Amino acid sequence: xxxxxxxxxxxxxxxxxxxxxxxxxxxxxxxxxxxxxxxxxxxxxxxxxxxxxxxxxxxxxxxxxxxxxxxxxxxxxxxxxxxxxxxxxxxxxxxxxxxxxxxxxxxxxxxxxxxxxxxxxxxxxxxxxxxxxxxxxxxxxxxxxxxxxxxxxxxxxxxxxxxxxxxxxx
Numbered sequence: 001x002x003x004x005x006x007x008x009x010x011x012x013x014x015x016x017x018x019x020x021x022x023x024x025x026x027x028x029x030x031x032x033x034x035x036x037x038x039x040x041x042x043x044x045x046x047x048x049x050x051x052x053x054x055x056x057x058x059x060x061x062x063x064x065x066x067x068x069x070x071x072x073x074x075x076x077x078x079x080x081x082x083x084x085x086x087x088x089x090x091x092x093x094x095x096x097x098x099x100x101x102x103x104x105x106x107x108x109x110x111x112x113x114x115x116x117x118x119x120x121x122x123x124x125x126x127x128x129x130x131x132x133x134x135x136x137x138x139x140x141x142x143x144x145x146x147x148x149x150x151x152x153x154x155x156x157x158x159x160x161x162x163x164x165x166x167x168x169x170x
Contacts, residue, residue, distance in 0.1 A: 017047040017075050017146045019139070020068040024081035024117075026057040030127045034080045034116065038135035047143050050074055058083050058117055059094045062101035069109040076112040076142035080135055082127045083119030091120035112145035114138040 019042055023035045035052065042049050050073050053064045058081035068077050079102060083095040099115055106113040116138030118127045151163045 017143050018050045018073050019047050019142055020051040020053065020071070020074045020077045021049055022053050022055055022061050022064045022068065022077060022079045024056070024058045024061065025054050027082040027084060027124075027127065030082040030118070030124075030131050031080055033131045034082070034118075034135045037132055038078055038080060038116070038139050041136045041139045042143075045139065045143055047139065057081070057094070058098045061098050061117075062105060065102055065105050065113055066109075069105060069111050069113070074111070075146050076114065078114045078135070078138045078142050079116050080138065081117040081119075082131070083117060083122075084124055084127060085119070085121050095120040112142050112149070114141040114145075 021035060021038055024031050039049055039052075051068060051071070053068065055061055055064050058079075061079050061081065065077050065079065068074050079098075081098075083091045083098075085091050095117060098117065102113050102115060114137075116134050118130055118134055122130075148163050155163070
């Protein structure tokens with residue numbers, strides 16, 4: 001599956017978006033490919049990757065995300081992982097708890113955190129097939145949120161204000 005890049009450099013008309021990426025070492029044959037794709041796509045859309053932090057697994061991401069969100073030179077965090085289906089519900093527990101904690105951190109710090117975690121409930125083959133598209137979507141989500149939140153911050157006026165850049169998604 002080929003991932004498309006609908007964003008173009010400088011499209012957000014603001015200062016360079018500074019991203020941090022947290023990547024899981026578990027299932028590294030998949031996640032390291034995701035990291036490479038995320039870094040390349042960030043360059044394509046004019047975002048700067050300020051930090052890459054490797055963590056043992058997806059379950060370990062929230063602490064790393066929290067530390068990165070505290071940094072002044074990080075506008076948003078992209079998480080990359082692959083939680084593969086096993087014989088138990090372990091994949092569900094890992095993915096659900098990590099996602100919940102990551103979302104909570106985004107709200108706590110007021111900065112976007114894009115969930116680029118494949119799974120739960122997927123096979124290794126499905127993860128490989130999606131490893132090119134998920135990081136593109138995660139980078140786009142982070143950059144779009146920064147741009148839209150910036151527009152919201154600057155918005156003044158009366159009536160209904162719609163902040164919609166849906167043409168720049170995926």
